[in-house]
Amino acid sequence: MSEQGKEHAEHTSHHPTYGTYIMVWIGLVALTSITVTVAGIKLGSLTLITALTIATIKTLMVTYYFMHVKFDNRVIKIFILVCLIIFLILWILTFSDLSFR
Amino acid sequence: MSDHEIAAVQEHSGHVVHRDDEGSKMGMWLFLFTELLLFGGLFLLYGGYRFEYSEGFKAAAADMNVFIGMINTVILLTSSLAVALSIAALQENKKTLSMGLLWFTQVCGLAFLVNKYFEWSHEIHNGIYPGGPALENMSNGEVIYFGLYYTMTGLHGLHVIVGMIFIGFVMVFIQRDKITSTNYQKLENAGLYWHLVDIIWIFLFPLFYLLH
Amino acid sequence: MSHTLAHNEVSFLEYQGKHKGIWGWLLTLDHKRIGIMYLVAILLFFFVAMTLGILMRLEMLTPGETIMKPQTYNSIFTLHGVIMVFLFIIPAIPAVFGNFILPIQIGAKDVIFPRLNLFSWYLYIIGGILAIISLFTGGGAADTGWTFYVPYSIRSAQNVSMATFAAFVLGFSSILTGINFIATIHRLRAPGMTWFRLPLFIWGLYATSWIQVLATPIIGITLALIILERMLGIGVFDPALGGDPLLYQHLFWIYSHPAVYIMILPAMGVVSEILPTFARKDVFGYKQIAISSLGIALIGYLVWGHHMFASGMSNTSRVVFSLLTFLVAIPTGVKIFNWVATLYKGSIKFSAPLYYVLAFIFIFSVGGLTGLVLGALATDVHVTDTYFVVAHFHYVMFGGMGIMFFATCHYWFPKVFGKMYNEKLAVIACTVIIIGFNILYFPMFIMGYMGMPRRYYDYLPEFQGWHVLSTVGSWILVSGIMFMFGNLFYALFKGTKAATNPWGGTTLEWRVPSPPPLENFDEIPVVTGGPYVHDKPTYIMHPSRELQHQNGGGKISQEVKSH
Numbered sequence: 001m002s003e004q005g006k007e008h009a010e011h012t013s014h015h016p017t018y019g020t021y022i023m024v025w026i027g028l029v030a031l032t033s034i035t036v037t038v039a040g041i042k043l044g045s046l047t048l049i050t051a052l053t054i055a056t057i058k059t060l061m062v063t064y065y066f067m068h069v070k071f072d073n074r075v076i077k078i079f080i081l082v083c084l085i086i087f088l089i090l091w092i093l094t095f096s097d098l099s100f101r
Numbered sequence: 102m103s104d105h106e107i108a109a110v111q112e113h114s115g116h117v118v119h120r121d122d123e124g125s126k127m128g129m130w131l132f133l134f135t136e137l138l139l140f141g142g143l144f145l146l147y148g149g150y151r152f153e154y155s156e157g158f159k160a161a162a163a164d165m166n167v168f169i170g171m172i173n174t175v176i177l178l179t180s181s182l183a184v185a186l187s188i189a190a191l192q193e194n195k196k197t198l199s200m201g202l203l204w205f206t207q208v209c210g211l212a213f214l215v216n217k218y219f220e221w222s223h224e225i226h227n228g229i230y231p232g233g234p235a236l237e238n239m240s241n242g243e244v245i246y247f248g249l250y251y252t253m254t255g256l257h258g259l260h261v262i263v264g265m266i267f268i269g270f271v272m273v274f275i276q277r278d279k280i281t282s283t284n285y286q287k288l289e290n291a292g293l294y295w296h297l298v299d300i301i302w303i304f305l306f307p308l309f310y311l312l313h
Numbered sequence: 314m315s316h317t318l319a320h321n322e323v324s325f326l327e328y329q330g331k332h333k334g335i336w337g338w339l340l341t342l343d344h345k346r347i348g349i350m351y352l353v354a355i356l357l358f359f360f361v362a363m364t365l366g367i368l369m370r371l372e373m374l375t376p377g378e379t380i381m382k383p384q385t386y387n388s389i390f391t392l393h394g395v396i397m398v399f400l401f402i403i404p405a406i407p408a409v410f411g412n413f414i415l416p417i418q419i420g421a422k423d424v425i426f427p428r429l430n431l432f433s434w435y436l437y438i439i440g441g442i443l444a445i446i447s448l449f450t451g452g453g454a455a456d457t458g459w460t461f462y463v464p465y466s467i468r469s470a471q472n473v474s475m476a477t478f479a480a481f482v483l484g485f486s487s488i489l490t491g492i493n494f495i496a497t498i499h500r501l502r503a504p505g506m507t508w509f510r511l512p513l514f515i516w517g518l519y520a521t522s523w524i525q526v527l528a529t530p531i532i533g534i535t536l537a538l539i540i541l542e543r544m545l546g547i548g549v550f551d552p553a554l555g556g557d558p559l560l561y562q563h564l565f566w567i568y569s570h571p572a573v574y575i576m577i578l579p580a581m582g583v584v585s586e587i588l589p590t591f592a593r594k595d596v597f598g599y600k601q602i603a604i605s606s607l608g609i610a611l612i613g614y615l616v617w618g619h620h621m622f623a624s625g626m627s628n629t630s631r632v633v634f635s636l637l638t639f640l641v642a643i644p645t646g647v648k649i650f651n652w653v654a655t656l657y658k659g660s661i662k663f664s665a666p667l668y669y670v671l672a673f674i675f676i677f678s679v680g681g682l683t684g685l686v687l688g689a690l691a692t693d694v695h696v697t698d699t700y701f702v703v704a705h706f707h708y709v710m711f712g713g714m715g716i717m718f719f720a721t722c723h724y725w726f727p728k729v730f731g732k733m734y735n736e737k738l739a740v741i742a743c744t745v746i747i748i749g750f751n752i753l754y755f756p757m758f759i760m761g762y763m764g765m766p767r768r769y770y771d772y773l774p775e776f777q778g779w780h781v782l783s784t785v786g787s788w789i790l791v792s793g794i795m796f797m798f799g800n801l802f803y804a805l806f807k808g809t810k811a812a813t814n815p816w817g818g819t820t821l822e823w824r825v826p827s828p829p830p831l832e833n834f835d836e837i838p839v840v841t842g843g844p845y846v847h848d849k850p851t852y853i854m855h856p857s858r859e860l861q862h863q864n865g866g867g868k869i870s871q872e873v874k875s876h
Contacts, residue, residue, distance in 0.1 A: 018189055025182040032174050032306075036167060039311035051307035058303045066185045067296045068289070073123075075499065076130055083134045086527050087141050089614055091148065094563050097618065097630035098149050124425050124500035131492040131526050138530040142564055146538075146549060149560050157555075231545040241548075241555025248547035248554075252538065 016065060024065045031058050122286040129290040133297050136260070140301050143253050147308060150245045157242015161250075162312035164229070166220065170310035173216050174302060180209030181299040184268070184292040194282040196275065203272050206295070210265045217258055221251075250309055257305060260298045267291045324731065324828040342427035343831060347434050348413035349729070354434075355405050356798075358441060362396035363791065365389050370753075370787040373780045376772055383770040387456035388471070390768060392448070394459030395476060399483045400441055402710055403572060405718050406579035407525075408437070408490055410725060411518045415494060417822040418512045420503025420840065420852075422832040425496045429489055436486035440479045447475035458768060460569070463550040463561045467542045474543050477536040484529045484536075487575075491525030494518055503821075504856075505840035509600060512820045512844040516603040517582020520610040524571045524578075528614070532568035535561065562624055566617035574613040576710060578606055580717035581648055584670050587724055588652055589845040590818045591667040592659025596845045598651035605644035612640050619688050623697040631690055638688035645681055649674065664816070665739035669720030672747045676716060680708030683758065698768075701761025707754045719746070719797060726801060727815045731828040732808030738800045745793030752786030819845050824852055 035054040039047060064070045069077065151158050187202035228235030229247055236244050271291045274280040280288050325345045332340050338350060369389055372379045381389070412430065416423050424430050448454040451472030457465055466473050498519050502511070511519075541547050548554030550561045589596040596602065618626060618634030626634075652674060661667070683705045686692050696702065727733055756779040761767075765776050772780065814823040825833055835855065842851030853859050 015189060015192060018186060021182055021185045021189065025178060028178045029175055032171060032178065035307055035311065036171050039167075039307070039313055042313065047311070047313060051311055052304075055304050055307055059300050062181060062296050062300055062303070066181050066299075067293055072126075076127065079127075079130060079134070082523075083137065083527060086614055087138065090141070090145060090531075090567055093615065093618065093630075093633070094145055094149065094560075094567075095152075096633050097559070097563065097626045098152055100627035100629035121425065121500055124496050127499060128426060128429075128492055128496045131495055135488050135492075135526055135530045138527060139534050142531040142534040142567075145564070146560055149557065149563075150549070153557065154555065231547045244548045244554050245556065248549045252541060252547055252549070 015068065015071060020065065024061050028058055028061060120284070125286045125290065126293075129293050133293060136297055140253070140256070143249065143256070144304070144308075147249050147253070150242070150249065151308075154240075154242025154245060157240045158246050159312045160240070161243040161246035162309065164224070165310045166223075167310050169216055169220055170306050173213050174306045176209050176213050176216070177299045177302050180206045180213075181296050183209065184295050188285065188288055188292055191275070191280070191285050191288060192282055199288075200272060200275060203268055203275075206268060207265055207272075210261050210268075213261055214258060217254065221254075253305060254309070257298070257301055260301070264291075264295045264298050267294055323830060324826065325831050326731070326828050328831045340431075342423070342431055344412050344416050344423050344427065344430060345729075345829065347430050348409050348411075350434055351404065351408040351412060351437070354438060354441065355401055355409060358396050358400040359405075362393050362401060363794070365393040365396070367787055367791055369393060370784045372770070373772070374784045376774055376777060384456065386770045387768075388448075388454035391455050391458055391476075392444075395444060395455070395480065397710075398459055398572075399480050400437075400444065402576045402714050403483075403487060404437065404490075406583065406714065406721060407494070407518055407521055407575075408434075410583070410721050411490070411494060411521075411579060413729060414725060414822055415497065415515060415518055416501070417825060417829060417833050418515055418820050419498060419501060420506055420821055420834065420838045421497065421501035422834065422837075424493050425500055426493050429493055433486045433489035433493070436482055436489065440481075440483035440486060443475060443479035443482060447472045447479060451475060460565060461536065461539060462565075463539065463542070463556070463558045464552055466539055467551055474540050477539050481533050481536045481540075484533045487525050488529045488533075491522035491529070494522040495526065498522075503837050503840055507840075509603065510840055510843050510851075511603070513585035513596065513599070513602055513606075514579070514582035514820075516606045517578045517580075517585070520606040521575050521578045524575050524610050524613060528568045528571040528575075531564055532572075535564040535568070559621070559624060559626060562621050563617070566620045567614075570617035570620065571610070571613040573709070574609055576714045578609060580673070580714045580721075581606065583717050583721050583724065584652060584673060585648075586818075586820065587666045587670045587720060588655045589847075590724075590816050591662050591664055591670075592656050593662065593817065593847055594655065594659045594845075595843070595847065596651070597654035597657070598647070599843065599845070601647050602651050605647040608644035608647075609641065612637070612644065616641060616688075619693070622690055622693045635688060635690040635693075639685065641688075642681070642685060649678065662817075665734075665736060665743055666720045666724040666816075668740055668743045669716055669723065672743070673713065673716045673720065676708055676712030676747075676750065680705060680712050684709065696761055698766055699761035700757040700765045700767055703767045704754050704757035704761060707757070712750060712754075716746075716750075719743075719794075722801060724816070725822075726804070727811030728822055728827050728829070730805055730808075731811050731826075732804050733811045733815065734801050734804035734808055739797065742793050742797035742800060745796060746790060747793075749786050749788075749790030749793050753783055753790050754786070756780075756783045756786070817847075819847055819851070821852060824854055 031054050035051055038050050038054075043050065063080070069080065183202045183206045187199045187206070190199040190202060224230065224247075225233070230236070231248060231251065236247065268291050271280060271288050274287060325343055330337055330341070338346055341347065341350075368380070369386065372381055372386055372389075412424070451474070452470040453472060455461075455466075455469070455473045455476040456471050457469055457473055461473065461477055466477075498511070498515060538547070538549055542550050542556075546554070548556050550556040550558065552558060585596055585602055615637045616634060618630055619638045622631055622635070652670075683701070687696065687702065687705055723734065723739055757765075760776055760779045760783075763776070765772060765779075811827045813826055815827075816823070821838065822829070824838070836857060839853040839856040839860075840851060841853065842849070844851075
């Protein structure tokens with residue numbers, strides 16, 4: 001129960017300031033323009049990888065700051081990790097079929 | 102057991118309905134996982150078919166208007182910023198600012214949908230839709246690309262609409278002071294949903310527009 | 314406090330809230346009433362699907378046409394599968410007894426989102442009604458099998474769209490229940506109820522809920538795509554347009570294999586409840602059983618490809634999935650050995666629920682071991698799509714989950730309804746069920762091994778002896794089931810009043826009256842020990858009174874904290 005009390009205290013106090021949010025947004029827009037620019041260059045198979053890497057970074061920024069995961073307790077973080085691991089497993093095992101067919 | 106703990110036990114067993122923001126947030130996150138995996142199934146299909154028909158996918162994506170896609174990306178990112186700011190504003194008890202930012206979010210959502218509408222109607226006008234005349238001359242890869250394009254952006258568009266309705270309800274609650282600077286979990290949950298919609302678009306954009 | 318006690322003397326069945334009569338049920342937010350509403354609906358669908366099953370067996374009594382046309386037979390086995398899987402097996406234990414028992418066992422007054430709980434019941438009902446409407450509208454009942462495999466499901470002239478939509482809605486209901494349970498278990502445990510003091514039923518439900526949340530959306534989107542494919546022809550599953558039917562099978566089994574564990578994990582949880590109660594001793598290997606539930610849930614995600622060994626998947630994938638499939642045997646074995654060890658040196662009291670559990674251990678082991686035959690690549694190719702598969706999954710699903718559902722109905726009957734059933738008749742019914750079950754399904758192993766294909770309307774005369782035996786088994790089984798429910802139904806009205814703890818159970822639900830009052834507890838209890846301790850009480854039911862008596866109760870507070 002003491003744990004619960006602590007969570008409540010965390011919950012109300014430190015959320016990022018307006019400035020942090022705006023900085024994150026600038027970063028997101030910058031990454032968007034980078035991904036569009038890079039896609040224009042003929043990189044072959046690297047195009048997909050760079051696009052997905054940038055999308056992942058953007059996602060991390062959105063979840064971490066906009067969705068406040070940075071300030072969430074450990075349970076939520078573990079939940080997200082479990083969900084991602086399961087999702088990753090689905091990809092790996094499906095492609096164990098598709099890429100060797 | 103300390104006095105404090107006994108008090109807590111008594112409070113816990115009392116008949117007063119006890120608000121659990123953390124539990125409410127947990128429920129919302131669990132729901133977001135189901136949304137993620139709903140789209141996850143489609144992303145997996147996309148991955149499989151892109152692997153199988155990489156040339157057809159590239160040919161089909163050449164028709165896409167990267168500029169509109171990019172504008173829509175920026176619109177959604179900006180709306181996400183507005184939602185995040187509106188939570189911060191409400192926490193500081195600035196109700197008007199918070200409401201203004203949420204109105205701005207609604208406008209962004211609407212702008213996104215209007216863009217999407219023009220994009221879709223342009224393609225449908227050119228005969229590119231499931232069973233459409235233009236698709237008959239296309240390769241399998243291109244047909245599947247457009248099948249997935251309509252399904253995924255359509256489902257995403259549906260989520261934008263749901264997100265706007267969700268935020269609309271939250272706005273009514275803020276107006277009636279049901280959501281306040283000390284009781285804002287509903288707003289935060291609506292925000293979480295809206296950000297998820299944003300994240301899905303963050304992936305849809307490069308996967309459907311940026312294939313060269 | 315006296316006010317609270319007076320309020321709690323009325324059981325949830327008699328309590329009059331804001332709404333009266335039937336509305337007191339249909340608009341209730343009480344987890345116990347919602348559980349009973351699920352029970353009523355689920356039993357209704359169970360009887361429908363059971364009737365379809367008997368009709369199928371009757372048709373197989375003789376080669377060629379016995380009582381129906383081939384098209385009817387195709388629709389009947391589809392419906393039998395769809396209704397049994399989506400409307401009975403998946404929701405039965407979690408939605409009925411999970412809803413009823415979970416909050417009480419963790420020491421809470423209700424689930425964390427009661428409105429969502431009721432909403433999820435309504436979704437279940439809507440899904441069920443849609444499934445029934447699909448029988449009589451469009452081209453008639455779907456004839457694809459419960460797996461809805463493409464391309465046939467997008468070409469079939471029958472009403473596949475509505476049947477898949479029904480399954481979609483039911484999936485949504487299942488997801489919401491899962492979300493509710495996870496958040497409830499995380500947030501509403503009573504003080505001192507640490508993770509390793511949770512009853513094992515809760516661990517089973519927790520693992521189940523995660524699968525519900527993380528697997529069901531995949532089937533949702535897959536079924537939605539079938540509907541889109543049928544309406545618009547988007548091409549993703551249509552081979553004529555370049556779609557890959559194998560990707561459909563992947564997506565389908567990504568959900569449907571973990572779903573097998575949605576079915577069995579809660580049943581295994583109940584086994585772990587019943588055994589310590591009737592063996593009068595602490596469960597053997599508590600932590601191992603708890604963790605193995607999570608283990609089964611995780612491994613459940615790694616093995617779906619074993620449903621596709623004969624479908625044209627890559628050889629690499631076949632080997633990988635075959636290997637991974639054998640991993641499931643480990644946590645399952647852990648459970649089985651721990652259960653048997655729990656009985657060792659216990660002072661066993663034989664009673665109907667325990668008979669069902671013992672039957673479960675035997676039947677489920679047969680089902681599990683024949684599962685290894687199917688998981689091994691080479692033997693699977695021989696018996697795939699034969700009656701061997703049918704026998705295997707009826708042994709694990711019906712023999713596992715179905716038998717445990719019956720056990721659960723007996724074990725918690727006194728708690729839920731406050732009445733005792735006739736023990737002797739219950740044991741006779743159990744015996745008839747077990748005998749009928751084995752006569753019905755065991756010949757299918759033999760027929761399958763001999764090459765009798767599943768889902769066929771007709772068969773060669775050489776199989777008739779086995780088919781007749783199997784059909785006779787179905788009659789015995791059904792008589793047993795009717796007898797069992799008849800006994801319980803009679804007890805509902807004429808049974809003697811049940812005590813608070815008729816079995817000598819140790820978990821929290823046996824500390825509240827039978828049937829429990831509206832909010833379960835006058836006061837949230839404090840937990841001081843594990844769930845299956847028989848020799849000393851591990852719950853303080855009225856902490857505000859009892860702890861003040863003890864002048865601060867420092868000792869208990871330490872015990873609460875020490876775990």
